[in-house]
Amino acid sequence: MPKLPDVSGRETRRALERLGFLFKRQSGSHVILRRGNRGCVVPMHREISRGTLKGILAGVRVEGFLEAL
Numbered sequence: 001m002p003k004l005p006d007v008s009g010r011e012t013r014r015a016l017e018r019l020g021f022l023f024k025r026q027s028g029s030h031v032i033l034r035r036g037n038r039g040c041v042v043p044m045h046r047e048i049s050r051g052t053l054k055g056i057l058a059g060v061r062v063e064g065f066l067e068a069l
Contacts, residue, residue: 007048
């Protein structure tokens with residue numbers, strides 16, 4: 001598994017939308033995206049910690065995410 005880069009919430013949201021996730025709603029500083037039955041919450045922070053990013057990417061191939069960045 002490749003090392004995850006430091007990314008912002010905006011970059012993460014854009015990459016996930018390229019992978020087929022759709023914007024559902026926003027609650028404060030957190031954006032909720034959905035793809036089929038899968039949903040994920042992306043904090044719109046300047047930098048997302050790697051542990052949080054791993055949780056967001058559960059069920060998404062890391063290689064595909066890196067290509068979508």
